[in-house]
Each structure stands twice: as structure tokens, then as C-alpha cells.
Amino acid sequence: MAYSNKVLDHYNNPRNVGSLDKAATSVGTGVVGAPECGDVMKLQIQVEGDRIVDAKFKTFGCGSAIASSSLATEWIKGKTLDEALKISNTQIVEELALPPVKIHCSVLAEDAIKSAIADYKAKQQG
Amino acid sequence: MHPDFFATEGEEARAAAEAASAALNAAHEILSSDFLRADWLVRSQGGPDESHVREMPQAFLLEVLEWNETLEAARQAAPGSPERAAAVSLRGELLERRKQLFATLARRMTPLPQPGSPELLAARKDLNAARYLDKTLSELDALRVAQSLSH
Numbered sequence: 001m002a003y004s005n006k007v008l009d010h011y012n013n014p015r016n017v018g019s020l021d022k023a024a025t026s027v028g029t030g031v032v033g034a035p036e037c038g039d040v041m042k043l044q045i046q047v048e049g050d051r052i053v054d055a056k057f058k059t060f061g062c063g064s065a066i067a068s069s070s071l072a073t074e075w076i077k078g079k080t081l082d083e084a085l086k087i088s089n090t091q092i093v094e095e096l097a098l099p100p101v102k103i104h105c106s107v108l109a110e111d112a113i114k115s116a117i118a119d120y121k122a123k124q125q126g
Numbered sequence: 127m128h129p130d131f132f133a134t135e136g137e138e139a140r141a142a143a144e145a146a147s148a149a150l151n152a153a154h155e156i157l158s159s160d161f162l163r164a165d166w167l168v169r170s171q172g173g174p175d176e177s178h179v180r181e182m183p184q185a186f187l188l189e190v191l192e193w194n195e196t197l198e199a200a201r202q203a204a205p206g207s208p209e210r211a212a213a214v215s216l217r218g219e220l221l222e223r224r225k226q227l228f229a230t231l232a233r234r235m236t237p238l239p240q241p242g243s244p245e246l247l248a249a250r251k252d253l254n255a256a257r258y259l260d261k262t263l264s265e266l267d268a269l270r271v272a273q274s275l276s277h
Contacts, residue, residue: 031184033258035180035254
């Protein structure tokens with residue numbers, strides 16, 4: 001099964017790889033995993049006001065999981081939290097032309113965004 | 127039952143022998159693996175499959191992330207380096223965790239929980255944790271093989 005060019009592009013030149021300060025109150029961290037394959041993904045956002053000003057990820061998994069998280073960080077940068085919450089895995093599937101067996105990779109990326117935002121919001125209340 | 131013994135028989139007998147052998151091979155594969163055996167038992171009692179129980183505790187996923195970071199550092203490090211030593215000790219630690227996990231699973235599944243029992247859900251969570259363990263362990267083993275070949 002061949003990866004699409006967009007997947008290969010993100011896989012070979014992943015955007016926004018790295019970490020943000022997990023302890024900072026302006027940073028939300030989401031860690032999610034796919035039990036089907038044992039892949040794990042960490043996605044972090046830095047928020048100012050209600051806007052995501054920076055995003056970083058670290059994914060240990062297949063090419064599709066890396067591409068999905070790379071694309072996710074690209075898309076959420078500059079968006080408000082509400083806009084970012086609207087990103088769905090089907091948009092990632094379409095953009096990367098993921099085959100059915102790799103749909104769970106896009107689900108992982110969507111879950112990671114939601115989990116990072118939830119972590120950020122919980123920090124603001126704490 | 128082996129299809130070779132039925133090579134000269136009619137088509138129906140040959141097909142039956144092949145089907146029986148295939149079923150036996152599949153059963154043998156499941157029975158030979160502690161993971162697949164437990165997985166089969168959970169399913170056979172109507173328990174959840176892995177896609178229905180996706181959530182894992184954050185603390186556990188953070189640990190998985192750390193294992194992967196140790197693995198990544200070891201891959202890039204020279205033989206004999208502290209990073210390689212860390213991967214070796216991680217392998218020992220994960221093998222021990224796996225042993226404990228399957229001992230817990232064996233207790234949960236004995237006697238076999240009835241359909242709808244919360245033990246089936248707990249068993250599925252254990253199996254999902256085992257998948258993360260097994261993936262990391264297989265990568266640690268691959269690193270070991272690559273390392274021993276390079277010597």
C-alpha cells in the first residue's frame with residue numbers, strides 16, 4: 001500500500017516537531033494512544049487569549065500517524081480554541097488521502113487536539 | 127485430517143480436510159499466544175474489543191512516550207553508551223511488567239467472567255496496555271538484533 005505524496009511530505013519534513021513547557025499555564029498538553037497499533041502521540045499548544053499561537057508534537061508511530069499530527073499542528077496554529085475544536089478527523093483523512101486502515105491515525109490526531117485543549121482549559125480553572 | 131492424506135480422495139473430502147486443517151492452524155496460533163488467548167476469551171464472553179475501549183490513563187501514555195524516547199535515544203547512540211544501557215534495563219523492566227500484567231489477566235479470567243461483567247472491560251484495558259508494552263518490546267528486540275549484528 002502506497003502512502004500519498006502529502007503523507008510522505010509530512011513524514012519526511014514534519015512540521016512543528018518538539019516540545020513546549022508542560023508546566024507553563026499557557027500550555028496545554030494532550031497525550032493519546034491507539035491501542036490497535038501501540039502508537040502514541042503528544043500534542044502541545046501555547047495559547048494567548050483564546051488563540052493558539054504555537055503548537056508542537058511528538059509522535060511515535062507509523063507514517064500516517066506522524067503526518068496526521070504534523071498536519072494537525074499546522075492547522076491549529078493561529079486558530080481560536082473553538083475553531084480548533086471543530087477540526088475533525090475526516091478533514092485530515094481527506095487532506096492526506098488516508099486509506100481506511102489508517103483512519104485511526106487521523107482519529108488520534110483529532111483526539112490529541114481535543115485533549116490538549118481540555119488540558120489547557122483545566123489549567124485556567126485550577 | 128492433514129490434506130496430504132486426502133490427496134487422492136474426492137473433491138468434497140479434500141475440501142473438508144483443508145477446512146479442518148485451516149481451523150486447526152488458526153486455533154493453534156491463538157492458543158500459542160498468551161495475548162491472543164486472552165483476547166479470544168474476552169471476545170467469546172461478549173466483552174468489548176479494542177476499538178471500544180480506547181482511553182488509557184494519561185500517566186500510562188506518558189510512560190509509553192518515555193519508553194519511546196529511551197528507544198529513540200538508544201537507536202542514535204553508539205554501542206556501549208549509557209543510552210544503550212538504558213534501553214537494556216528498560217527491556218528488563220517491561221518484561222517484568224508484562225509478566226505481572228498477564229498474571230493479573232489470568233486472575234481476572236478465572237473463573238471465566240459472565241457476559242456483561244466489569245472484569246471483561248478491565249481485561250480489555252489490560253490487553254490494550256499489553257499492546258503498548260509488546261510494541262515497545264518488539265522494537266527493543268529489533269534494536270538488540272541490529273546491535274548484535276553490527277558487532
